[in-house]
Amino acid sequence: MTNRKSKISNYDFMKVISNARVTKKSSPLEVINFIHMGVTTNDLFKFANAIECDIDLITRALNTTKRKLISNSDARLNKQLSENAVEIARLTTIAMEYFADLKEWNEWLDKVHTQFNDQTPRSFIGSIRGRELIEQTIYSLKSQAILTIHQL
Numbered sequence: 001m002t003n004r005k006s007k008i009s010n011y012d013f014m015k016v017i018s019n020a021r022v023t024k025k026s027s028p029l030e031v032i033n034f035i036h037m038g039v040t041t042n043d044l045f046k047f048a049n050a051i052e053c054d055i056d057l058i059t060r061a062l063n064t065t066k067r068k069l070i071s072n073s074d075a076r077l078n079k080q081l082s083e084n085a086v087e088i089a090r091l092t093t094i095a096m097e098y099f100a101d102l103k104e105w106n107e108w109l110d111k112v113h114t115q116f117n118d119q120t121p122r123s124f125i126g127s128i129r130g131r132e133l134i135e136q137t138i139y140s141l142k143s144q145a146i147l148t149i150h151q152l
Contacts, residue, residue, distance in 0.1 A: 011096060017047040017089040024093050031086060038076030039085045041069045047085070051092055052102045061088060061126045084126070091131050098142050113137070 014031075015023045022034045048055045059066050062077075062084050077085060092105070099105040109122040115137050116124060124130025 011050075011093070013047060013051060013089040013092045013096075014086065016050045017043055017085055019043050019046075022086075024090065035079060035082045035086055037082075038078065039082040040076055041073045044069065044077065044085055047089055051106075053106060057122070058085075058088070061122070063126055087128075087131055088125060091125070091135055094135060095138055098138050 012024045014026065017039055018034050019040065021037075022031050026034075044058065045055060048058045055066055055069075059069060062081050064081060076082070095105045095108075096102075099108065109125070110120050112118050112120055116133070121130075121134050121137070124133060
C-alpha cells in the first residue's frame with residue numbers, strides 16, 4: 001500500500017466538512033448538534049476539493065445548485081442540506097476504508113451496478129435510503145474481500 005493510499009484510508013472527511021467540529025469518532029449527539037448549526041458553504045467547497053469531486057456533483061447530490069451556494073457563500077446550509085452533506089462525508093470516510101483511493105471511489109460511484117438496478121450508485125447518493133444501500137454494498141464488498149483473503 002502506498003503512502004497516499006494509507007493516508008487517504010485514514011482520512012476523516014467528517015472533520016473536513018465540519019471544520020474539525022466533528023469527526024468519524026464523534027457521538028451521534030455531537031453530529032446532530034453540528035447539523036443543527038449547519039455546514040458552511042466554504043467547508044462544503046473544501047470537502048469537494050478534498051474528495052477530488054466536482055462541486056456540481058456534490059450540489060446535485062444535495063439537491064441544490066452551485067449558484068445558490070455562491071450567492072449565500074457566508075451563510076450556513078439549512079438543516080436538511082447540512083445533514084445530507086455530513087452523511088455524504090461519513091459515507092466517503094467509510095468508502096475510503098475499502099477503496100483506499102479517491103479515484104477508485106469516484107469511478108465506482110459512476111459505474112453501473114446490478115445492486116443499483118443497473119444504475120450508478122451516484123444516482124442514489126442524494127437520498128437517505130440510497131446512501132444506506134451504498135453503505136451496505138461497501139460493507140458487502142469488504143466482507144467478500146475478507147472471505148477471499150481467508151480462503152487463500
